[in-house]
Amino acid sequence: MKIEVLYFAWVRERIGEPRETVETEAATVLELVKELKAREERYDLAFSDLKSLRVALDQELSEFDAPLAGVCEVAFFPPMTGG
Template sequence: MDILYFAWVRERIGLPKERIETSATTVAELVEELRTREARYAEAFSDLKALRVALDQELSEFDAPLAGVREVAFFPPMTGG
């Protein structure tokens, strides 16, 4: 699946996107898998309250299943004004 990183998440990880193979069944499991990769991932995913996630361009929750998902995007909360 494709993983996309935006804003400070991209800056901390150092990549705008990557394609990965995963056995994770939920977004939370995917995050745990990513955290164990390297320190930069652990830093980017250290506070999930500061992150939002979208599955196939639909805003979602971290307990959402990944079955059939092609794209996961991580980004900070958006503000308007």
């Protein structure tokens, strides 16, 4: 399946692009991350500490064990801070 993957903040800086269309067989977000990490060192670096990342599926906050079935867009970003 094809999924639009978006990267924000330092994730985008490490990967070097804001978005890409990914062809994947991953069943969960974590499986997608494993596929991305295997691509190149820049992805491995960006996803080296999942505790410092959040994920949204079709613009809804989600977890890394969430299924990708029916999902069109996955976004990765650091936790939000406010003030």
